[in-house]
Amino acid sequence: MDELKNIAEKAQDIIITGHIKPDGDCVGACIAAYNYLHKFYPEKNINVYLKELPERFAFLDSNGKIISNKLPQCNPNLVMVFDSSSAAMLGEAVKLFRSAKDSVCIDHHISNKGYAKTNFIDVSASSTCEVLYNLMSEDDIDFKIAEALYIGIAFDTGVFRYSNTSRKTMEIAAKLMEKGIPFWDYIDKCFYQRTYIQAQLLGRTLLTSMLLMDGKCIFAVITRRMMEFYGASIEDTVGIIEQLRITKGVEVAILLYETGKQEYRVSLRSNKYVDVNKIAVYFGGGGHKKAAGFTMGGSVHDVVNNITEHIEAQI
Ligand code: 5GP
Ligand code: MN
Numbered sequence: 001m002d003e004l005k006n007i008a009e010k011a012q013d014i015i016i017t018g019h020i021k022p023d024g025d026c027v028g029a030c031i032a033a034y035n036y037l038h039k040f041y042p043e044k045n046i047n048v049y050l051k052e053l054p055e056r057f058a059f060l061d062s063n064g065k066i067i068s069n070k071l072p073q074c075n076p077n078l079v080m081v082f083d084s085s086s087a088a089m090l091g092e093a094v095k096l097f098r099s100a101k102d103s104v105c106i107d108h109h110i111s112n113k114g115y116a117k118t119n120f121i122d123v124s125a126s127s128t129c130e131v132l133y134n135l136m137s138e139d140d141i142d143f144k145i146a147e148a149l150y151i152g153i154a155f156d157t158g159v160f161r162y163s164n165t166s167r168k169t170m171e172i173a174a175k176l177m178e179k180g181i182p183f184w185d186y187i188d189k190c191f192y193q194r195t196y197i198q199a200q201l202l203g204r205t206l207l208t209s210m211l212l213m214d215g216k217c218i219f220a221v222i223t224r225r226m227m228e229f230y231g232a233s234i235e236d237t238v239g240i241i242e243q244l245r246i247t248k249g250v251e252v253a254i255l256l257y258e259t260g261k262q263e264y265r266v267s268l269r270s271n272k273y274v275d276v277n278k279i280a281v282y283f284g285g286g287g288h289k290k291a292a293g294f295t296m297g298g299s300v301h302d303v304v305n306n307i308t309e310h311i312e313a314q315i
Contacts, residue, residue, distance in 0.1 A: 079096055110289060153192070198236045276291065279311065
């Protein structure tokens with residue numbers, strides 16, 4: 001029996017969940033795990049809870065029957081958490097996580113300390129979907145499972161461009177391609193297409209960005225006013241940090257997203273040598289060496305000054 005079936009074997013009521021800002025890897029892993037377990041254990045009661053489902057990944061749950069944004073009202077025997085580096089990232093689901101007899105965490109974040117009862121954390125894996133694939137039996141992966149895993153891996157590797165893409169990642173992707181998924185179509189729809197609003201917001205953010213530290217650092221802010229002006233939602237900000245990161249000469253990109261009065265969500269990306277996870281952990285967040293985030297209070301000026309001090313120390 002493979003590891004994933006083994007994990008779920010003894011539990012009747014299972015909850016599958018992820019972090020409070022579900023991305024392609026998180027959604028893909030939750031759906032792949034659900035489909036896999038539901039196929040083998042149709043008699044089990046398996047609920048998938050995510051705070052939200054980004055529109056561009058909604059096709060993975062084509063009948064809208066898998067993911068719920070309402071916290072399940074049950075006493076699960078097992079809670080499985082995906083792509084979540086800490087218990088705090090689970091949001092409201094943390095209560096269920098703590099009360100369940102068993103908990104399993106499947107993840108790849110370097111800042112993950114192994115907060116569940118059983119942990120499958122592989123920081124060398126490109127994505128949680130890659131870790132999850134390794135817990136499944138190749139032959140039991142069908143089209144729907146392959147599609148979800150592929151989206152997760154493609155998301156976290158920036159469509160196989162980032163340095164977290166390994167030979168193993170490519171081999172897994174190849175195996176998933178063999179299941180007949182129209183990967184070219186997914187790549188366009190999920191990773192390259194932009195709505196007009198998204199293009200406008202991207203343009204505006206780039207226009208008002210600033211270079212710091214002799215061009216080694218780029219910084220931009222998305223204010224609530226901008227969001228209102230364009231009628232944009234948080235989902236429309238995806239890809240903006242990426243565009244900042246690929247600016248020639250830049251080592252670190254900082255994107256501030258105003259979440260409240262004097263409160264910002266900070267996204268950090270680095271290109272070669274700066275460890276942004278270290279900085280994020282210092283400020284109470286986490287992530288990976290080259291992609292991390294946290295939330296911080298204060299004015300834009302305060303926030304940027306605080307962060308750049310830590311970047312300067314590493315540059
Ligand atoms: P993003 O900039 O895309 O929001 O996040 C980049 C990476 O950092 C993701 O892998 C995400 O899980 C992690 N991350 C972002 N914000 C936080 C946070 O507040 N706490 C922790 N632990 N990780 C975060
Ligand atoms: Mn991930």
